[in-house]
Amino acid sequence: MENYTKYALKPAEQLRELLAQTDDIFVIACNKCFKEFTVLEEPELDAFLAVAKDMGKNVTGSARADFLCNKYIAQKKLPGLIPEGTKAVFVISCGLGIQTIADIVALPVFAASDSINYTGHHGMALTKKACDACAQCYLNITGGICPIVDCSKSLVNGQCGGAKDGKCEVSPDKDCAWEKIQQRLAAQGRLDELKAQAVQIRDYSKVSHKLVAEYVAKIRDLRFAGYYGGVHPSEHKEFSEGKELVTFPAPDIAVIPMAMHLGAPANPVVQVGDYVKVGQMIGEAAGFISAPVHASVSGKVIAIEDRPHANRGMCLSVVIENDGTDTLHESVVPHGTLEDLTPAEIIDIVKNAGIVGMGGAGFPTYVKLMPNKPIEYVLLNGCECEPYLTADHQLLLHYADDVIFGLRAMMKTVDAPKGVIVIEDNKHDAIKLMQEKVAAYDNIEVCVARTKYPQGAEKMLIKRVTGRMVPSGALPADVGCVVGNVSTTKAIADAIKTGMPLTSRITSVTGEYIKNPGNFLVRIGTPAASLVEYCGGITDETATVKAGGPMMGFVQNGLEAPIMKGSNGIIAINTDPSREVACIKCGRCVDVCPMELKPLWFAKYADTENWEGMKAQNVMDCMECRCCEYICSSKIPLVAKIKAGKNAVRGMK
Amino acid sequence: MLITELKSKEILDSLTQGKVFIINCHGCKEVSFPEKEAEEFEKALGDKVTGILTTDYVCNIDNLPLRLEKHAAAIEAADTVLVLSCGVGVQTVAEHLPGKRVCAACDTYALPGHQGVTPLEHECDQCGQCYLNITGGTCPITACSKSLVNGQCGGAKNGMCEVDPTMECGWERIMRKLKQVDRLDVLKCPIQLRQYNK
Numbered sequence A: 001m002e003n004y005t006k007y008a009l010k011p012a013e014q015l016r017e018l019l020a021q022t023d024d025i026f027v028i029a030c031n032k033c034f035k036e037f038t039v040l041e042e043p044e045l046d047a048f049l050a051v052a053k054d055m056g057k058n059v060t061g062s063a064r065a066d067f068l069c070n071k072y073i074a075q076k077k078l079p080g081l082i083p084e085g086t087k088a089v090f091v092i093s094c095g096l097g098i099q100t101i102a103d104i105v106a107l108p109v110f111a112a113s114d115s116i117n118y119t120g121h122h123g124m125a126l127t128k129k130a131c132d133a134c135a136q137c138y139l140n141i142t143g144g145i146c147p148i149v150d151c152s153k154s155l156v157n158g159q160c161g162g163a164k165d166g167k168c169e170v171s172p173d174k175d176c177a178w179e180k181i182q183q184r185l186a187a188q189g190r191l192d193e194l195k196a197q198a199v200q201i202r203d204y205s206k207v208s209h210k211l212v213a214e215y216v217a218k219i220r221d222l223r224f225a226g227y228y229g230g231v232h233p234s235e236h237k238e239f240s241e242g243k244e245l246v247t248f249p250a251p252d253i254a255v256i257p258m259a260m261h262l263g264a265p266a267n268p269v270v271q272v273g274d275y276v277k278v279g280q281m282i283g284e285a286a287g288f289i290s291a292p293v294h295a296s297v298s299g300k301v302i303a304i305e306d307r308p309h310a311n312r313g314m315c316l317s318v319v320i321e322n323d324g325t326d327t328l329h330e331s332v333v334p335h336g337t338l339e340d341l342t343p344a345e346i347i348d349i350v351k352n353a354g355i356v357g358m359g360g361a362g363f364p365t366y367v368k369l370m371p372n373k374p375i376e377y378v379l380l381n382g383c384e385c386e387p388y389l390t391a392d393h394q395l396l397l398h399y400a401d402d403v404i405f406g407l408r409a410m411m412k413t414v415d416a417p418k419g420v421i422v423i424e425d426n427k428h429d430a431i432k433l434m435q436e437k438v439a440a441y442d443n444i445e446v447c448v449a450r451t452k453y454p455q456g457a458e459k460m461l462i463k464r465v466t467g468r469m470v471p472s473g474a475l476p477a478d479v480g481c482v483v484g485n486v487s488t489t490k491a492i493a494d495a496i497k498t499g500m501p502l503t504s505r506i507t508s509v510t511g512e513y514i515k516n517p518g519n520f521l522v523r524i525g526t527p528a529a530s531l532v533e534y535c536g537g538i539t540d541e542t543a544t545v546k547a548g549g550p551m552m553g554f555v556q557n558g559l560e561a562p563i564m565k566g567s568n569g570i571i572a573i574n575t576d577p578s579r580e581v582a583c584i585k586c587g588r589c590v591d592v593c594p595m596e597l598k599p600l601w602f603a604k605y606a607d608t609e610n611w612e613g614m615k616a617q618n619v620m621d622c623m624e625c626r627c628c629e630y631i632c633s634s635k636i637p638l639v640a641k642i643k644a645g646k647n648a649v650r651g652m653k
Numbered sequence B: 001m002l003i004t005e006l007k008s009k010e011i012l013d014s015l016t017q018g019k020v021f022i023i024n025c026h027g028c029k030e031v032s033f034p035e036k037e038a039e040e041f042e043k044a045l046g047d048k049v050t051g052i053l054t055t056d057y058v059c060n061i062d063n064l065p066l067r068l069e070k071h072a073a074a075i076e077a078a079d080t081v082l083v084l085s086c087g088v089g090v091q092t093v094a095e096h097l098p099g100k101r102v103c104a105a106c107d108t109y110a111l112p113g114h115q116g117v118t119p120l121e122h123e124c125d126q127c128g129q130c131y132l133n134i135t136g137g138t139c140p141i142t143a144c145s146k147s148l149v150n151g152q153c154g155g156a157k158n159g160m161c162e163v164d165p166t167m168e169c170g171w172e173r174i175m176r177k178l179k180q181v182d183r184l185d186v187l188k189c190p191i192q193l194r195q196y197n198k
Helices: A012-020 A044-054 A071-077 A095-104 A177-187 A191-196 A209-224 A343-352 A391-398 A400-414 A428-438 A458-466 A486-497 A528-534 A588-592 A599-607 A611-616 A627-631 A638-652 B009-015 B035-044 B064-069 B072-076 B087-096 B170-180 B184-188
Strands: A007-009 A025-030 A059-065 A088-092 A109-111 A113-115 A245-247 A253-257 A281-284 A299-309 A313-322 A377-382 A418-424 A444-449 A481-485 A504-510 A518-523 A544-547 A554-556 A569-573 B002-006 B020-025 B049-055 B080-084 B101-104 B106-110
Touching: A007 A044, A012 A044, A025 A044, A025 A095, A044 A059, A044 A088, A071 A095, A088 A095, A095 A109, A177 A191, A209 B106, A245 A391, A253 A299, A281 A313, A343 A400, A343 A486, A377 A400, A377 A458, A377 A486, A391 A400, A391 A428, A391 A486, A391 A504, A400 A418, A400 A428, A400 A444, A400 A481, A400 A486, A418 A428, A418 A458, A428 A444, A444 A458, A458 A481, A481 A486, A486 A504, A504 A528, A518 A528, A528 A569, A588 A599, A588 A627, A599 A611, A599 A638, A611 A638, A627 A638, B002 B035, B020 B087, B049 B064, B049 B072, B064 B072, B064 B087, B080 B087, B087 B101, B170 B184
Parallel strands: A025 A059, A025 A088, A088 A109, A245 A518, A377 A418, A377 A481, A418 A444, A504 A569, B020 B049, B020 B080, B080 B101
Antiparallel strands: A007 A113, A253 A313, A299 A313, A504 A518, A544 A554, A544 A569, B002 B106
16 A cells, blocks of 8 residues: 655754754644554654754753644643743644644744655555546546656646657656557547547647635635534435425324333333324333324324334333224323413423334433523424435424424523524525524524534534533533424424324435335324335336435334434435445545544454544544545544444443 | 536547547536536447446455446457546556557546545645644645745735736745734744755
């Protein structure tokens, strides 16, 4: 594998000259990028420190950094590290890291290293291929061999005439690029194409400062919008976006898992043979972080047993044979108006209705409504930043009033003066509708956020709207926020207005391999298979099926699992056959991690089961958004490794 | 760091005379891949297209064959394999399919910074003889249009470069920075020579 290490320590005599000019120095070394991740700590720092020590210089401190040129992170961490009294900073890195540090610190900055010269860019994998980014690709007329990089003279109109025995006259160990071009085109029968080409002129003005500066500004703006990192996967909302919401018929057999939330699974309170009604509690909460479960159809309980589950393998479930009468349970009665209800009453209603985060996480909502800090904002996540999914979009369009009602209930409960509904800018109709609807309320507004994944995550949403950072290990309430999903809010409205607990939801069935994608209002416990069948089935047997979106969804090996409280979609998408290869320290995972972590270390540490190392790199802050895995050029299954690390760290306590 | 722009319509038309198999590389999409333009262009080709593979990191030679496997028949049926990626991706595909007419549908541009998906505000040209010690940390190779290493050329007007008036004069920036850290006397160093053979 190639090694694109970009710097080497300056020779000792040069270092001595530099060191002679100053004293009381701080040293920063970059851990090098674009090389196989085998060495944890590069040797240059120790070598430099030895020279400084030999000269009797006072070193006030030293630090190692990954991707030192990442100014956002360097700026946050560095200034606190340099002790008072430091007179100069020495940097061991390529020119990018040195310039970055020179920007950040007010002290004189010295380069202790020289960059290593190489020609051309190499792409994102460590391959020998090079591209000089000339902005006028010649590969079409050369059979895919680059005359700029492969010819020593970068000739674009054929051979110079100096080649001997097929070797370049400038570097005799190099093949003549134009001979290679000639041979390839001859083999493809394309020599006439070459002869017919007009004379090529290289236009050096194509890469202007203005063009580059505009791209840099545009891309940086996009990447830092609202919060650090994140990714912009293809949205693919087109499959189900315009599909009118369909009320899916109640299933003949409903399979209702006892675990559809974070925390302890519910305990069944019915028995086989019992007759249950719609909205009747069939499982009771088994602790503080737990939630009750209700019947979504009326009929006879025919089994209480382990059944397939979308993310737990198997799970204890209550199986109900629908009698088709939809007989309502006596407990399903309206709870009165918002004005008449006290916060404590609303919390009870939400708790008893089994309402949990419907964006997928499944955290019991009533717990969020009992913050121990004063709350300024209730933020509603209507971003639906996961590609493909359009369930929340449909919900906003069809239940706008309920969403606002639920938001007002939450605001009343936590005594928040402001409510904000955040919608990404790819849902124009929903934005317009919600803006019209909230006009009647002084304390509620719609925030239109530029699309970026994972915007819907609590901490990202808070940063985007309020600019506040939730500290490591802290909760939204610590910065005065409560965050809910729009579907959850609608469930709160239902529970208050009609008394109906959480027994149905909107889900998208979509993806390039679903024959007729759509959006469905569906009872909890409906088998995923019947929804997919209704949509015409899956058109390619090699498709990857996931419960949820492509980023955070769970891969399904079949369609046996039922729709649950957090089931925002079923997707059938393309399968990427690629395999994991070694990490090349390209740094992309660090660029995209919205929690500002360094995922490459998680992969490294997981492979050696270094759980202490994982912990030290703040693995517990990871929310498993999968941005790192999405962007990984080596296709490393980072999330699985992170999950293993989190489990091990939890076990340490 | 590389980004891509779709070539002009005339060039694309000339490349797509027969049947075409298309490879879209989204590896650099985070940086900039002309996704919308590519989609429109591919739609307009209609039944000329034998197949489309949209993937990432085409330059990864370990995974490219695995990804092309499913599309073998479609590639076979095409006169041209059109690759929408940077020059590295096109060359990787061309080498993997030596008998095939492989063409580039994009031009590649360099943006500052080597790593990651976020372009940087600085550039390093890997000259192999770092000048940052005598310039207060501003690179004369990349910040000066002429890559001068011994001070201003004299052509700057109002602090802007004479080659590219949208760009600030690198040596004025260097002066400013050195003044700021009170190190102007480092410019009294010997004349610098750039060694291109480094």
